[in-house]
Amino acid sequence: MSRETWKKVFSTIPDLELVELADFWSIQVKGFRQINQENIRQARAMVITEALKPRNLKMIKAYYTINDDESDEPADKGEEITLDALIELYEEGKELHLILGGLYASEEEKFEQLALELEESLLEKYKVDDLSSLIDRKEQKEEEASPVVAESASTTEWEKKWNKSEDKNKDLRAKIGEWEKKYSQLKQQSKEEKQTAWSEKLKLQQELGTERAQHRETVENNKKTAEENDVLKEEVAKLKGEISHLNAMLLLQQQEVAATAAKPDEKQPAATNTKEIVLVGDPKNKLTENSVKHTFRVLELKDVPEALESDLLEKCDEVWIMTYLVPPQMRRKIKRTVQKSIKEFSDFPTLKRYIEKG
Structure with missing residues (x-):
């Protein structure tokens, strides 16, 4: 209203x-x-x-x-x-x-x-x-x-109404007191709930701050580790290249020494029948190390380009290729570049039977 x-x-x-x-x-x-x-x-x-x-x-x-x-x-x-x-x-x-x-x-x-x-x-x-x-x-x-007598009667009636009104007012005051008490209780409850919510919010903010700090630290550490790994990868690649180059030079020197030490009138020992084989693709098996009739120089895929440039493949007796380990494009490149006899093996059991057969 x-x-x-x-x-x-x-x-x-x-x-x-x-x-x-x-x-x-x-x-x-x-x-x-x-x-x-x-x-x-x-x-x-x-x-x-x-x-x-x-x-x-x-x-x-x-x-x-x-x-x-x-x-x-x-x-x-x-x-x-x-x-x-x-x-x-x-x-x-x-x-x-x-x-x-x-x-x-x-x-x-x-x-x-x-x-x-x-x-x-x-x-x-x-x-x-x-x-x-x-x-x-x-x-x-x-x-x-209202004469005097009526005024007296009116006063009496008014007093009755007044007393009745007072009784009602007392009840009203009592109800208002109850409302105020309930309001006070609800106000206190609301205050406590706000304090609890504020404490919980503060706790969550602190936990969030800690998590963010840990996340930033983890990101920085991961970034640092990634950079270190990149450096190490470069160093490893460089070392592998040097090792491949040294192996190629060592094989070449071994062949030169063997050629110089041999004499026409001497009977060559049984080892002279040993063939120098460059095996492209590493089968990861000791059979290539223990063969009596073959000396293997195993090349990994990353070493092939350097071997082609150094004529390593031309100085061996034969070139064997593990086709399941060497991509077709690289096989074609080897065939175009090398004039030696080239044998291809589609799997290791085939290679093994060929070696054992002699």
Whole structure:
């Protein structure tokens, strides 16, 4: 419901009753230490303005809801609320702000419409321009029609209503106390949950920082290791090339020494029948080392280009190729370059049988 609607409801509260309600609702106004009968007319507008603030209006709406729910009027017994019944209720003495406040606090469309109809009917019936004028009309009528005896009876009736209102107010204060207690508990629970969440967040941030640091260290170490491996690979390749070159030179020197040491009239020992074989493709078997009739110089694929340039393949007796280890392109290159006898073996068992057969 809008603030303007509630402002209209508050305008129907008599001054004396507004003093009591301001105290009950704990409404405080700047410039007034306490709202009382002497200053209510000067402070009335400020009291209503303060009551319309959201933090107060929520509690005040609850007051009207409880007040209306605990009403002992016929409508509470299941009877349909009608406009005529509400007008009669007002004329019997029930405060207009309690009637309108109960209707608007329900926040049901049918009660809101009923409240509007009641306002229009009262304005038209009593020939006034606004609801606040009904307060003056009612107070004036009571003063004119009430003799001393009636005033005493009215006072007694008022005391009954006041006592009844006080009882309701006590219940309301008790309920408000329960709400405040629950609110305090929920506030403390929320604070604890926030602290737990903050601690968990801080812990996760610390773990994330540690993981990131370890990741950076691992990346740096891997990069360093990769660089070292590249250097080592280059050195190994260089050394293998040097070894291949030295092996080729050694084989050449061995052949030259054997040729120089041989004499025409000497009988060559059985070893002179040994053939110098260059085996392209390493079968990884000691048979090539233990053969009696053959001396093998095993070339790996990477050593073939250098052997071709150094004429190593031309200085041996035969060239054997393990076709399953040597790519076709390299085999063709060897065949085009070398004029020696070339034998090809498709697998190791074939090579083995050939050697053993002699």
